[in-house]
Amino acid sequence: MSKILAIIGTSNTGKTSIIEYLVTNLVKKGLTIGSAKHVHHPDFSIDLDGKDTWRHANAGSKRVVCLSEDEVAIIRKEKGPEYKLEDILKLFQDEEFDLIILEGFHWMVSSRKEVLKIVTAKDVEDAEKRLNGTIPPILAITGKISNILRGKSIQKIPIIDLKDESDQLLDLIMEQVLPTAGN
Amino acid sequence: MKSQQKKFKLIKFKETLSRMEKTIPNNPLEDKKIKSVRVLRRVLTEDVIAEKALPDHDFAAMDRYTMRTQNIQNTSENNPVKLNNTGELYPSNHPTKASIGASEAIYAVCDAPIANGVDAIIKADNQADKYHAVPSKKHLSILKNLVGANGYAITPTSIEKNKNSIIDIKIFGGLEFFNIMS
Numbered sequence: 001m002s003k004i005l006a007i008i009g010t011s012n013t014g015k016t017s018i019i020e021y022l023v024t025n026l027v028k029k030g031l032t033i034g035s036a037k038h039v040h041h042p043d044f045s046i047d048l049d050g051k052d053t054w055r056h057a058n059a060g061s062k063r064v065v066c067l068s069e070d071e072v073a074i075i076r077k078e079k080g081p082e083y084k085l086e087d088i089l090k091l092f093q094d095e096e097f098d099l100i101i102l103e104g105f106h107w108m109v110s111s112r113k114e115v116l117k118i119v120t121a122k123d124v125e126d127a128e129k130r131l132n133g134t135i136p137p138i139l140a141i142t143g144k145i146s147n148i149l150r151g152k153s154i155q156k157i158p159i160i161d162l163k164d165e166s167d168q169l170l171d172l173i174m175e176q177v178l179p180t181a182g183n
Numbered sequence: 184m185k186s187q188q189k190k191f192k193l194i195k196f197k198e199t200l201s202r203m204e205k206t207i208p209n210n211p212l213e214d215k216k217i218k219s220v221r222v223l224r225r226v227l228t229e230d231v232i233a234e235k236a237l238p239d240h241d242f243a244a245m246d247r248y249t250m251r252t253q254n255i256q257n258t259s260e261n262n263p264v265k266l267n268n269t270g271e272l273y274p275s276n277h278p279t280k281a282s283i284g285a286s287e288a289i290y291a292v293c294d295a296p297i298a299n300g301v302d303a304i305i306k307a308d309n310q311a312d313k314y315h316a317v318p319s320k321k322h323l324s325i326l327k328n329l330v331g332a333n334g335y336a337i338t339p340t341s342i343e344k345n346k347n348s349i350i351d352i353k354i355f356g357g358l359e360f361f362n363i364m365s
Contacts, residue, residue: 008274010246010293040244081240106274106294107242129246129292133275 002034002092003177004085005139006102006109009120009130013143014162015103018120021162022101025170031098031177036088038080038104047075085112099177110134116176118169119157121145127154139172242277243291249301250288272296 005022007015016037023033047054047064056064057077064075085108092100102109109115110133117134120143121127127141131154138157146161153159160169194202214228243249250266266288272279272295282299283289289298 008294011244081242104294107277107296110273110275110277129273132271132292133273135275 002089002097002100003116004089004100004102004109004114005116005118005173005176006105007118007120008104008106008109008134009143010122010126013120013122013126015120018118018142018162019101019103021166022170022173025166026099026173026177029170029174032096033099033101034092034095034097035101035103036091036105037102045075046073085109085115099173106130106134113137116173118142123148124154131155131157137176139176140169142169241297242274243272243293243295243297245293247291248288249283249291249297250303251283251285251300252303254286272298 007019009015019035023035026033045054047057053064053066053073053075057075062077064077066073066075085105088102088105088108089100102115109117113135117136117138119127119130119134119138119141121130121141122144124145127145131138131141140158140160141154142160142162146159146163146165149159150161150164151159158168160166162169248266248268254266266286268290269284269287270281271290271292272281273292274294277296279296279298281289281296283301289301291297
């Protein structure tokens with residue numbers, strides 16, 4: 001059973017950078033990672049206008065699968081906001097993942113106790129807004145807030161500066177993903 | 184007074200109009216397509232209609248005040264509108280039965296649900312002079328008449344080109360919120 005970790009916070013608080021850092025280092029530790037991101041922009045498409053796959057979809061294909069040497073892309077012409085957490089997790093079912101990292105999806109995970117959470121915040125006020133109504137486990141608070149409150153905590157949740165305390169963050173995740181890690 | 188009356192002879196309205204029409208060239212200015220962010224203090228030639236909802240789902244894409252268009256239509260720096268901030272919504276409030284009343288605003292945190300009746304949103308920003316207005320929800324025309332009523336203009340085509348952009352019309356500088364939460 002994969003563990004799920006959601007990185008939640010408002011835009012421009014460093015969610016993607018943290019995920020980039022975590023994936024890089026957790027993969028080095030031998031973990032198999034999957035990740036998903038929520039995009040707010042209505043016209044977003046990972047496809048490129050005018051490309052063959054785009055033409056398939058534009059003609060009406062509900063699902064377009066593109067296979068190349070090193071990548072298989074599946075484009076589902078569906079409404080992302082209508083997905084539930086379980087629907088997202090189904091997309092990872094065909095392989096065993098140690099950890100599935102979600103970027104965003106706060107509304108989906110805030111009341112889910114099986115989802116680990118890391119909050120990114122600019123300042124204390126920002127952090128408190130993200131924490132409001134969000135249930136544990138919340139492993140850490142990070143982002144710009146750590147520049148002003150390094151080593152402190154909010155609601156007993158540690159504020160971690162990724163620049164200098166990144167190992168601490170990795171350890172917190174490893175303890176959850178692999179409870180026996182380090183033994 | 185008498186000497187002034189001798190100097191300035193009064194003329195009839197029709198004659199005044201006739202003189203003005205002869206003096207002022209009858210060639211109205213042509214409309215011009217410009218970026219929406221450069222429209223402040225220009226004259227609107229057509230209503231501005233947001234053809235696309237941003238976001239296209241009913242939860243907030245950023246921290247923002249949500250409200251009703253009809254309550255802010257005539258807002259300007261010289262004509263501030265006062266809205267009661269009646270509450271806050273968080274992602275954990277999904278799904279919500281909250282609704283918004285007349286002259287009310289609800290603060291919605293990023294990823295929080297949008298209250299029923301909301302059709303306009305203003306991005307919350309620490310600096311009061313940097314409010315942004317963006318359309319919310321489907322089939323919305325929140326900018327219809329809004330800009331024109333205040334003498335500011337956006338050409339509709341510039342919105343189409345920038346339909347994913349935040350429309351910074353800056354006329355909300357006078358908007359005030361009263362927080363009546365406990």
